[in-house]
Amino acid sequence: MENYLNLLSHLMLLSSFVLMANKRIRSYIKTFRMQSALIGTTAALIGFESFSSSGRMDVLVVSTVIIALKVIYIPNLLGSTLENIDLKVEKDFFLNIPILVLISCGIVVFSYFSISAVEGINTGIMNVQIVNSISMILMGILFMISRKNAIGQIVGFLVIENGLFVTAMFSTEGMPFIIDMGIFIDIITAVLIMGVMVFKINEKFESADTNKLKNLRG
Amino acid sequence: MAELFYVLLQIGIFVLISPLVSGVIKKVKAMTQKRKGAPVLQLYFDLTKLLKKQAVISDKASWIFKASPYVVFSTAIAASLLIPVTTFVVPGRFSGDIIMLVYLLALGRFFMTLSGLDTGSTFGGMGSSREVMISSLMEPSILVSVFTMGLIAKSTSVYDIMEMMQSGNVSLTHPVFIMIFLALLIITLAETSRIPVDDPATHLELTMVHEAMILEYSGRHLALMELGASIKQLVFITLIVNIFLPHDQLITYTGAMGIILSIAIYILKVVGFSVLMALAEVSTVKFRLFSVPNLAALSFMLSFLGFLQYFVFGR
Numbered sequence: 001m002e003n004y005l006n007l008l009s010h011l012m013l014l015s016s017f018v019l020m021a022n023k024r025i026r027s028y029i030k031t032f033r034m035q036s037a038l039i040g041t042t043a044a045l046i047g048f049e050s051f052s053s054s055g056r057m058d059v060l061v062v063s064t065v066i067i068a069l070k071v072i073y074i075p076n077l078l079g080s081t082l083e084n085i086d087l088k089v090e091k092d093f094f095l096n097i098p099i100l101v102l103i104s105c106g107i108v109v110f111s112y113f114s115i116s117a118v119e120g121i122n123t124g125i126m127n128v129q130i131v132n133s134i135s136m137i138l139m140g141i142l143f144m145i146s147r148k149n150a151i152g153q154i155v156g157f158l159v160i161e162n163g164l165f166v167t168a169m170f171s172t173e174g175m176p177f178i179i180d181m182g183i184f185i186d187i188i189t190a191v192l193i194m195g196v197m198v199f200k201i202n203e204k205f206e207s208a209d210t211n212k213l214k215n216l217r218g
Numbered sequence: 219m220a221e222l223f224y225v226l227l228q229i230g231i232f233v234l235i236s237p238l239v240s241g242v243i244k245k246v247k248a249m250t251q252k253r254k255g256a257p258v259l260q261l262y263f264d265l266t267k268l269l270k271k272q273a274v275i276s277d278k279a280s281w282i283f284k285a286s287p288y289v290v291f292s293t294a295i296a297a298s299l300l301i302p303v304t305t306f307v308v309p310g311r312f313s314g315d316i317i318m319l320v321y322l323l324a325l326g327r328f329f330m331t332l333s334g335l336d337t338g339s340t341f342g343g344m345g346s347s348r349e350v351m352i353s354s355l356m357e358p359s360i361l362v363s364v365f366t367m368g369l370i371a372k373s374t375s376v377y378d379i380m381e382m383m384q385s386g387n388v389s390l391t392h393p394v395f396i397m398i399f400l401a402l403l404i405i406t407l408a409e410t411s412r413i414p415v416d417d418p419a420t421h422l423e424l425t426m427v428h429e430a431m432i433l434e435y436s437g438r439h440l441a442l443m444e445l446g447a448s449i450k451q452l453v454f455i456t457l458i459v460n461i462f463l464p465h466d467q468l469i470t471y472t473g474a475m476g477i478i479l480s481i482a483i484y485i486l487k488v489v490g491f492s493v494l495m496a497l498a499e500v501s502t503v504k505f506r507l508f509s510v511p512n513l514a515a516l517s518f519m520l521s522f523l524g525f526l527q528y529f530v531f532g533r
Contacts, residue, residue, distance in 0.1 A: 003389055010393035010527070014400075017519055021512050098515035105519050112530045128393075128531050 001049065005170075008042045009129040012166065013108070016139045016159060020104050020146075021097055023090050025082055028155045029075050036070035039162055043169060050173055058177040059169075066165075069184055074158065074191050081195045082151060085208045090149050100146055104139050111135040129170040137163030150198040150208045154191065161187060224307045225299065232298040235485060236445070236452040237261035239492045244419075246496035261448065265441045273437030276337045286333035287435065287442040293326035294449040301376050301456050304480035305384065305466045308377060315374040316364045320357075323409075323450060327353055330443075334431035341423060345430025348507060352415060352427065355514035356408050363401045363521035366394065366528055367461065376457070384464040397524030399462045404517035406458060406495075408510070410451040413499040415510055425504060452488070455495075459487040 015035040022028055040063050047059030082088075093100070115131045137160050144156030165183070168175045198208055205212045241258040248255025257263075275283065300319045302308050314322075331349050334342035368374040371382040382388065388395075408415045411428035421429055432443045465483045469476050505513065 003391055006393050007391055007396060010396065010523070013523070014397075014520070017516065021516050097512045101512070101515040101519050105522055108523060109526060112526055128527070 001045070005042060005045065006128055008038055008045070009132045009166070009170070012038050012042075012162075013132045013136055016136050016143075017101065017104060019155070019159065020100055020139060020143055023097070025088060025090065025149060025151050026079075028152055029078050029082070032078075032155050032158060033071055033075045035159070035162060036066065036075075039166055040067040040071060042166070043174075046169060046173060058180075059174040062174060062177070062180050065181070065184055069188065070158070070162070074187070077191060077195055078151060078154065081198055084199055085151070085202050090147060090152060092148070094146055094148075100142070104135075104142060107138045107142065108135045111138065130167060133163050133166040133170060136166065139163075148209050148211050150194075150201055150210050153210065154194050154198070157194075158187070158191070227307055228299055228303060229295060231303055231481065232295070232449050232452055233445070235488065236448040237265060239452055239455065239488060240448050242489055242492045243496040243499070246493050247500055250497070250500045261444070265445060268436075268441035268444070269438050271437040273435070273439045275439075276434065279337050279434075282329070283333050283336045283434075284439075286329035286336075287439040287446070289329040290326045290446040291442040291449075293322045293329075294446040294453070297322045297326075297453050298449055298456075301453055301460065302380065303456060303460070303484050304477065305377065305380055306477045306480055316368065316376055316379070317361075317374060319376070319453075320360055320364065323453070324353070324357075326446065326450070330431055333434075337434045339434060341426075341430045341433050344423075345427050345433070348427045349431060351507075352408055352510055352514075355511055356405055356517065359401055359514065359518040359521045360405050360409075362518065362525055363398045363405070366398055366521065366525040369525075370394065370528060376461075380460055380464065380466075383461055384467040386467060390462065394524045394528050395462060397520045397527065399458070401517045401520035401524065402454075402458050402462075404513060404520070406451075406454040407498075408513065408517075410447075410454055412495065414502050414505050414513060417504050455488055455491055456484075459491050460484070463487055 012035055015031055015038065019028060019031045019035070022031060043059060043063035043066055047056075047061075047063050050056045050059050095103070111131050111134045115134055140156050140159035140161075140163055143159060144153050147153055147156065161183075165180075174180070201210070201213065202208045205215070238258065238261075240261050241256075244260070245255050245258050297319050300314045300316070300322075327349065331346035334346035334349075336342070364374070367379050370388075371379040373379070383390075407413070411418055416427040417425050418428065420426055421433075423430070428447065432440065435443055465487065466480055469479050469483075471479060
């Protein structure tokens, strides 16, 4: 059990690295879908264990909500937003991809050495997983600032949220049910609004590049 | 005496099986494209035919051009001796480790790139510069991944690493092994000039890397080059299947029966892995040459994460 959770948390970290090395917007969405599927599996594993040991149903319910929301609904929504935009490949980054991947390695080293030294976490469930999920959050932030395209930035935001969710799940066996649900409703609203925004930006500026937002239009 | 027998057995297995791997990969690729494809044993026919033919050598070529097929072939053979096909057969156990293996292959590659430059043809120089670029990008991740395996096994010998993986007190789904496995997979694809990095089935000047270097060769020199390349491919496949898919602990027989059974399972594993490699190859496209650094960065990252995981948390 612990071994599988370890493996899943490493695969999640790996999926953020794959996301970082991607260039095509369609593969951003695909990788995000895969990462969310991994998170759904993890939640289902933890939920099943807490159901069999103490009869709690809530983590299981949360895992089905994750699969419905983050594996199916949000990626489809982003995909349909992408249909309306002509940009398919991201061309110029602030830094090139190998350097971004190496910086992400640096982030992982940073969180491995800084967080594994925290004493409270060492007595918690499993610190490897917490370290991995915190590096996932930081890498989501890096992804967000390295991409100029609006859809890329939405995906970065969702990766940050995934990281937060996984951190909470690994450190406490799931947040209270009502808080999880509240966060999910927040995400749906945020993604819906951002999707409309991207569409509008694309319409007004003829591109989904957020750097163009600095240009003045008379 | 037993040592000599083991060495001969090991060389024999590598020389006899390595063309089969290329044949299986080609056949599976043809089948996925609904073609009939060349027979699985095609490379054997090609090699025997080439060995009978005379080699044509440019009169501008120096001794390097004539020497490098032999160097490439013999370094590939020497490298194959360092990776036992089963733990029952142990050739050269104390005479070399995994670092030796990496640099023996690098020596062969050095001569191959020199021979590409030697005749002064444009394609050769282009192929050599690309090969050097790819190999220098892949070298950090090879070394980090083999050092991590070495750290876990507390020895850099492939035999000891294999024995550690077979001992049953390591779990194969441990994140360290998964990360190193994926890193070695990318390295294998890059080092054996497979599709995301180089297309072995083309002679288009824009894309070829390995083919461009051996373009000037003919006859028995070409045969040695081809055989050396396929032995090198088998070396990497053997490294992966024997470390991450150990099978010797399942065999209870000892002596000759054990060796035969173990080699049979080994051949099955190699064929299965080459089918998987072919499937991976048809499901991707060849990368642009300037996207190869991205792949190398990903591979380095994988091996580095494995290393870090072991280093900080132990296993």
